[in-house]
Amino acid sequence: DQTSLLARAWQGLPRGWSAYAQLESSFVSDANRRIALMAGTELRPLPQIDLTLGLSFDYLTYTERSESYYDPSADLSAGLSLNASHTFFDWLRLSVAGTLGRGYAAEAGTTGFGVNYSISGGPEILYQGISLSLTAARSQSQRASVYTTHSFGLSLGMEF
DSSP: OEEEEEEEEEEEOGGGEEEEEEEEEEEETTSOEEEEEEEEEEEOSOTTSOEEEEEEEEEEEESSOOSSSOOOSEEEEEEEEEEEEEEEETTEEEEEEEEEEEEEEEETTEEEEEEEEEEEEEEEEEETTEEEEEEEEEEEEESSSEEEEEEEEEEEEEOO
């Protein structure tokens, strides 16, 4: 179990640019603490098309070592991203996102440097302020070892 505190800041800039930063501190049930920093910038080159290009930097560390989970003393990564969506009808939108980058990690005396990527996407159904979306994703990072994750999500949202 973990309890997290999260602070985010986002700022729109001229000519389709934006910048963001995020700080997260998580308190893990085994008395460990997880600290994550993220920062990046995004560009929406054509206002009439829902396409965003991004550059991001991430840092992750744990204050204590654990045998139960991945707990790096340092995990640094930088990546380029592309996000796009297209509305086919007023009730159906399809989104896709991808990231490609490189990273470095140090954990329990082992270090590694390698490629990381993620891809995700899915449909979203919209009806009178209510949205239902399905998302599938795959991500992989390689440091000293290869870590691969697959996920599937269902989300129900409401605008008011």
